[in-house]
Amino acid sequence: MRRWLPVFALAVGLGLALAQAPCAGVRVPHDFGEVCLQSPPERIAVLDWRPLEDLLIVGVRPAGGADLADFAKWVKMALPAGIADLGQRLPPNLERIAALRPDLIVGYSGFQGRYYGELARIAPTLLLDYLPPSGQLAAMKRHFLLHARLVGREPDGERVLLELDRFLSQGRQELRNRGLSEKPFILVQAWAKERRYNVFTRTTLASELIEALGLRNAWTGQAEAYGLSRVGAEGLVRLVRENPGVRVFLIAQPDNNPLADPAVGPLLRLSQARVLPLDPATWTYGGPHSARVLVEEVLKALRR
Numbered sequence: 001m002r003r004w005l006p007v008f009a010l011a012v013g014l015g016l017a018l019a020q021a022p023c024a025g026v027r028v029p030h031d032f033g034e035v036c037l038q039s040p041p042e043r044i045a046v047l048d049w050r051p052l053e054d055l056l057i058v059g060v061r062p063a064g065g066a067d068l069a070d071f072a073k074w075v076k077m078a079l080p081a082g083i084a085d086l087g088q089r090l091p092p093n094l095e096r097i098a099a100l101r102p103d104l105i106v107g108y109s110g111f112q113g114r115y116y117g118e119l120a121r122i123a124p125t126l127l128l129d130y131l132p133p134s135g136q137l138a139a140m141k142r143h144f145l146l147h148a149r150l151v152g153r154e155p156d157g158e159r160v161l162l163e164l165d166r167f168l169s170q171g172r173q174e175l176r177n178r179g180l181s182e183k184p185f186i187l188v189q190a191w192a193k194e195r196r197y198n199v200f201t202r203t204t205l206a207s208e209l210i211e212a213l214g215l216r217n218a219w220t221g222q223a224e225a226y227g228l229s230r231v232g233a234e235g236l237v238r239l240v241r242e243n244p245g246v247r248v249f250l251i252a253q254p255d256n257n258p259l260a261d262p263a264v265g266p267l268l269r270l271s272q273a274r275v276l277p278l279d280p281a282t283w284t285y286g287g288p289h290s291a292r293v294l295v296e297e298v299l300k301a302l303r304r
Contacts, residue, residue, distance in 0.1 A: 028150060030126040031109040032116050037124075040152040045097050045123070047107030048089055049075055050130050054144050054287040055106075056080070057160060058153040064100045066092065066107075074283040076293045091115065098122045104150065126150070131226050131285065136205035137212070144287050164288045171299050172214045180302065184218035184243055185210060188236065189284070190252035195233045197258070203227040206284040209291055210249070210298055218243045226285075233261070240268060248275045249298060251282050276301035 023036035043063040046052040052065045053075055064084035065071065072079055084100055087093035090111045097105065102123045109127040112119065119125040128143050130136075141161055148157025175181055187200040187207060200207045202217045204227035211217060219239070221229035231239060236258065240248060252258065259265040259275065268275060278297040283290045 026149075028126060028146060030128055030146075031113065032120075032125075032127055035104070035124040035126050037104070037150065041102075041104035041150065043100065043102045043104070044151075045086060045100050045102035045105045047086065047092050047097075047105065047112050048130070049283075050108070050140075050143070050285065050287050051106045051128075051147050053077060053289050054147040055151060057287065057289045058148050058151065058156040060151045060153065062106075063102060064097070074281050075286060075290060076281075076283075077289055092119065094118055094122070106147070106150070131205075133223070133227070134203045136203065136227065137208040140205055140287060140291065147287075160288050164292055167292055168209070168212045168295065171295055172212065174299065175214050175302070178302075181214040182216050183247065184245065185215045185247045185249060186217070186219050186239065186243065187249045187284075188251070189228075190250060190258045191256050193256055197231050197233075197236045198228040199231055199239065200284070201227050201229055204284070205291070206294060209295055213295065213298065215247075218246050233258070237268060246274070247302070249301060250275055250277050251280065251284070252277070253280045276304070 025036050025038035027034045027036055044055065044060075046055065046062040046065045048066065049071050052062060052071060055062055056077055061080050062083060064086045066086045066089045068079060068083065068085050084096070086096045086100070092107070092112055092115055094115070097119070105119050105123050105125040107119075107125070107127050109129045110131060113127055116125060116127060128146070130139065130143060132139050144161065145154060145157045148154045187210065189198040191197065199219050199221060200217070201219060201221065201223040202208070202211070203223050207217045219229065221231075224230055240246065250258075259268060278301060282294055282297050284294060
């Protein structure tokens, strides 16, 4: 960790210098200071999936994006042609980014923050913490509007959030009509091969979205990285047994499904757990678009 301190100090110092410089345009704050935009940027390099998703949903195609192949696997959104491949999200490919000649770089402080100084020397750089320790739903909405503001599409962003709130309200009414309000749930992402299961705590964006439907997260374990708790196979079975009647929303790839694991599957069935599989590629850390897809998956599972 210590080896990043000089880089971080340089990044913070650079961010403060940029924040103090005169700005005749629009100032947009971020985790390392703020960027000054004289006009909406035309060549944006996007280094993380959420801002890429956010810009696409308001009708803006970035000039380049990172980790595009996996974006297409997880985010239920078509990628338009013409977006340059900037390599992986971490570490950022500085050469490809510089060759793109962007007028703005957008990313996630948790991944690209240690490279802020190098990125800011290429172009104005805006990095946000998409996964704060709490209030992730509010942060997602706030960051989405910032992304929309960057490209002069704030009214479109407000419309998207209004539609999301309306959709959540309709889903909440549906579950209330079916007598499912306050029913307990657990959201689990399974990595059965490694006997590791990520359980989403109430502080996560995904849990906040499901609780917005009127359900209640039954998991009270401590949050670790990204707001997740990690349990083993025995912990998963015990978790289900200790919460009778709980609905287990399960995200698992076919080769990582605990129901197919001979050491776990029979025990889960004996516990009579209501295991409700979601689409294996459900993305739980995205913007308003992925948020709606997640909620649609949950509603679909409850209708089966």
